[in-house]
Amino acid sequence: MIALALTTLRHRKAGFAGAFVALLCAAALVTACGMLLETGLRGTLAPERYAGAPVIVAGDQFERRAETDDDGESKVKAKALAELRWIPEKLAGALAAQPGVEKVVTEVTFPVGDALGHGWESAALTPFTLKSGRAPQKAGEVVVDARFSGGTLTAGGRTYRVVGVTEQALPSQNTVFFSTAEARRLAGRPGQVSAIGVFPQVPVKAEGAVVYTGAERGPVEFRDGDNARIRLTSIGGAMGGTSLLVAILVVVGTFALSVQQRQRELALLRAIAATPRQLRRMIGGEALVVSAIAGTLGAAAGMLLGGWLIGRFVALGAVPGNLQLVLSPFPPAAGLLATLLAAWAAARVSARRTSRIRPVEALGEAAAEKAGLPVVRLVAGFAALAGSVVLTVLLSTLTSESASSPVTMLTALAWSVAVALLAPLIVRAVVALPVRLPGTAGFLASRNVRAGTKRMASLVAPLSLMIAMTCTILFVQTTLGAAAQEQVGDGVRADFLLSPGASAEAVRQVPGVRAATEVLRTSIRIDLDRVGAQAVSAEGLERTLDLGVVAGSMAGFGATSVAVSTKAAEWYGVGVGDRLALSLGDGTPAELTVAAVYTRGMGFSELTLPYALVSKHVDDPRAGLLVAGGSRAALEKAAPGIAVLDQAQAAESGQVNAAVNYVAMGLIIGFCAIAVVNTLAMATSARTRELALLRLVGTTRRQVLGMLRQETALAVALAAVLGTFGAAVTLMAFSLGMTGSVLPSVPPLSYAGVIAAVALLALAATVIPARMALREAPAEAIGGRE
Template sequence: MLSIAGQTARARWRSFAGVFLALALGVCLLATTGLTLASTVGTGRAPGWYAAADVVVTGERSISVTIGEGTDEAYTTSTGTRRSRPLPPETVARLAALPGAVVDRWLPGGAHPWAAAALHGVAGPGPGDGEVVLAGPADHRPGDRIELLGHAWTVARIVGGPPAVYVSDRAAAELSGGRVDAVALRGVTAAEARAAAGAGPLVLTGDRRAEAEPDPDADLLALAASLLGTTAGLATFVAVFVVAGTFAFAVAQRRRELALLRAAGATPRQVRRLVLGEAVLVGVVAGITGCAAGAVAAPPFARWLARAGLAPETFTARFVLWPLLAAFGVGLVVAIIGAAVAARRAGKVRPIEALREASVDRRVMTAGRWVFGLLFLGGAGVVLAIVPGLGGDAVALVLLDAQLAIVGVALLAPVLAPGVAWLVGRPLPGVTAALARDNTRTATRRTAATVAPILVTVGIAAATLAATGTLFRAEERSAADRVTAAAIAVPAGPSGRVDETAGVPVAWSVVYVRQDDYVEEFDAVYAGAGLDRVMRVPAVRPGEMVVGDALARSAGWRPGGTAEFWLDDTTPVRVTVGAVLPPSLDLDRAVLLPWSLRPAGTRTDAVYLTGTPAPGVTAVTPERYFAAQHEEQRRMNNLALLAILGMALVYTSIAIVNTLVMATGDRARDLAVLRLAGTTPRQVLVMIGVEALLTGLTGVLLAGAVTGAMLTGLLDGLRRMAASAELVVPWTPVLAVTGCCLVVTLAGSLVPAALALRVPAARTAGLRE
């Protein structure tokens, strides 16, 4: 059967061209994203700031929990944190007594104590009170005044070394609240440092010294990894969708051919092996082609991520073998899965029944399509019910929900699409339009196969863009509506500071809470006394915290009870729960913590003013404040979604063109009969064009129905958790994607039809099927 499969693939190469392109593109995308994703991990960082130190001692930068303690199956899970734990004063004292010790503190704006300058061979007089020494390339000159850490400083001098701002040791200790981040040691062995540090702190040597340095690229690498994972998942989803649809359509067109094989003695199993063998052959060739293309495309793709701000500026892709092997394997599996249903259907072809069958499609819907279509739609409803409670964190679930709903509607497309297409074309007058309407209604498989990729692309575009925009807007409005202060004072710049006495100061951070057998990160807000005067939150006693409803339920916290968790620098704390907020969008998965708990050196992000802003204070309305907070997240999210939609649009084009080329080739004899009956080539092309538009509009309408149902449910859920929720639809990208799909559908129908009409009608009409 493999030899027959090879001959069939060569003879019907046009039918397999679309499958080959879809698989090759899918493997290329998986290889590209896999190589890029592999480059985000395991690369290691060489130490920069501590390159001259032999040993660096710093606090723990992760939280570990043991599951099943005391049993044979006990295991430990660890979660990395944003900041390291400060070194205890007694540990710092012991380490500082060692020769060559440098006590270092990491301050905002790249500031360090003057003692750290010794690590880079910088000597000379240090800065005095109110002075700074700038290192590296600087835009200032000695005597200039600069704003840093909320204070005005005088530039004392410019020195060499890595870019940094040095302040006096005493100023650094005051600004950090006494926090020591690391002690760098020279001329000391790791064993000596470990003996002085004792249990708890990390003793780092070699490249591990970089762990004591803040990693400014960590968040961007995490964002790139998330984007790449989502893109790879969607590429696999669309590839299976396209390949399955193409194979199903190809098998439907070959029913008579397969019936002849059955009549010649082929068993159902052999027919299934034939179809699967074709899939394997196409999958192997497409996999090799896609891997080669992915290896070439990965470096430029990584550079695009860096230019778009979705990855660090120096990010690049490197060659790793396992992503290519994985992409090849996934491509082969996708080909087999995509052909499996078609192979099963092919094996059921009965010789006599298939040879008799008219060209009108029958029994397109099977029990499996009904069951799974309804199951996917039900799953989409369940996921949609969860989305409102997650706010802006639900972007990934929005994409999953759209996929579930689209698969459900696509499975039911043979029932829905012909009727919708006929209704769309009902107002069109004339015989040509009537023929087009009847063709879309009777050619069920062709209509459904063309509608499906349009439904996928337009549905994902409209549903995800509109749902995420609506979610972000609702979360911003919910946060702004909670604030009762007339204005919010914000720092004048990245290094500015606001007057904390003018109202209630707040600082945004995170906490880590144990959730069963792992530790999860949640939002946290440190707030000064009197928060209930500027926000709609319950008044609690000093030292107590307020918890969002979703977090309280997941952690099992209740008012009056004690909550145990970790701050962003891994410091464990126990706080009394003063109140639990009702379900909300803005703070449902967050904690409001007492101002006294904030770690040393935590920067004040804003002050909710209790009166009129003083002259010179930068103040904004709550609406503008929260919109600005989400601005960068929205930009990143939109860039990621547009990149994903661009990939889906390419897939759609391949699927539509391939289906329509196959269908036109199958209809060549029918078109010739129309010509012999007196129809002009222009009338035939008009009929084909009307069919294409009806089919395209049907896909758009079904996608609109999916999106409308999804947004209706989403708004209903949001309005139960927020005072107001409004629909946000970015019409420009949605209409652009829709227009591209319609243009591709029209071109994919008219071009092959025009080529087919160039052959004399008498010759084509005499051809046997």
């Protein structure tokens, strides 16, 4: 049977080209997602700032908690901190006294514009050396790195004179050095340092701190590295799972169409005594040969695709540039294995019915389409429909993005699976309607559709899948963005928003300014859950910000207060007057009293904390300012170099940045598009004899093409209804859970663009192969020349 499979492959190259393309793309997607996943799990961050220090002593950059599982075993869970945990400066003396230590170097790190500031004493950690000038000695002097140009630098409202330029410049960060005393003042952490370098590399003990060596130094320097790795793991896992499910659905549909087109051939083999087992082995062998070649090429392409994806995430700022891409044989092996299994299973399932019936029945079924669906497919279709309903109900109850995102894609995919399985019944019900298409082409199209409902169903399935997935991916982001923007627009009472860096006290002295509220974004942890938070100053808050308070009041918001959104109140079971235990960004524990519960958490974070408390526990304490009153000119004069936005611009700044999700999930949309082109081209190419016969009986070339266009238009229209329904139900459930409104935000032009793009793609994939087929003489086409 393997020899027969190879023979059929040699003589039916065109018939297997569609399956080959689908499998190649599936292998590439799975491999690329595997690379993201593996890089997130095993990728390392190369140190830059600490590259010259063999040992770095710093704070524990994880929040840890001991928990006991159901079996009574105790284990410690760890989550990365959002901000740097500082350590006591006196620890340097204890380290210097330990055996083998020749030198210790302390460092403080703080933001200076778009650069990081340090004391000159820590230059040896890289090491930095002077190219020209001298080291800073006074409070008004700085040394800049080799990228800087200019003779002065402004920071913290003060102008510094550049007295030296370093030989080096770090790839991922700009660096400015101050005198030791000035650096300590600007850092604002008396008696604390961000890290201590130890020379040479010897075993040291650091009570209350952690010792980092080798590759461990990178995550200390790039504290968002662990979050980036988690993000990559999450994207790789979610995207890989979705890609695999979509790939299986597409491959099954492709092989089902391929087997459907070969029913005469398979029936003839049954008639000449081929057993059902032999047919299944032959078709399985064909699938394995095609998938082995396609999977190997697709896995190689997936390696390139994975590298491109990492590069895009770096460009978008979602992943540090020095996160090393992990290359191993596991992702391509997984892509190849997944492709082999999917192809083999799809081929065997697709040929199951033809191979089991008797030879005479097989020939009869090849000649005329049999009404109804196999019982197994019918049961599977209704099971998928029931599962879709269950997932939709579940999705409507999920109120956090991290929980709802994977369920959203799974729900849309479940509706698509149900449509694919039940498509023949749906098409048969639609074509039974008393609708007449215009002209001779319309007459031929309607007759063809009624006679070939299974073929039409095989076209509708990938079209509806593409529409459902595309609409879901696009409009999940617009729904979140519109809800957040609406809340920001309704909640901002201030006339102006000043970007971080302005002095609140200076702005409050501007004539006409009634209030200036400091606003700082951070994240905290509650029971190790990461929660977005904002910190605000209470002075004049009622004039600049309206959080939509529904319980309690912000009037008494003080240094030990916290306000929570309605979602956060539900998540953690707290209300006004309750105490809420949490960990600030640098791991410092705090227990605050709930002063208010508000509704606009999507636009203004789920928690609101006092600015005076939070500013001491973040890497960058510079806050934006919401300003009520005053004039743009006066504010620009009081805060030179600071962007001043009006109320409309402030509302726009609250939109959700969805670029990373678009890049990741856009590949699935691309795969669906390839599947659409693939399926339509296969279906059209397989009708060469039918088109030639129409030409022989007098149908003009124009009428044949018109017939195909109308058939395609009908398939697109039906797919638009089914795909839109699946996406609409999914989006409504998502919107209900996330925003409280059952109506998602769907820009009409964007939706029309999706349908138009699918229609153009479908028409091109139908008309181009048809034109090529019609170039051949009708008699030769009927004769079977390939």
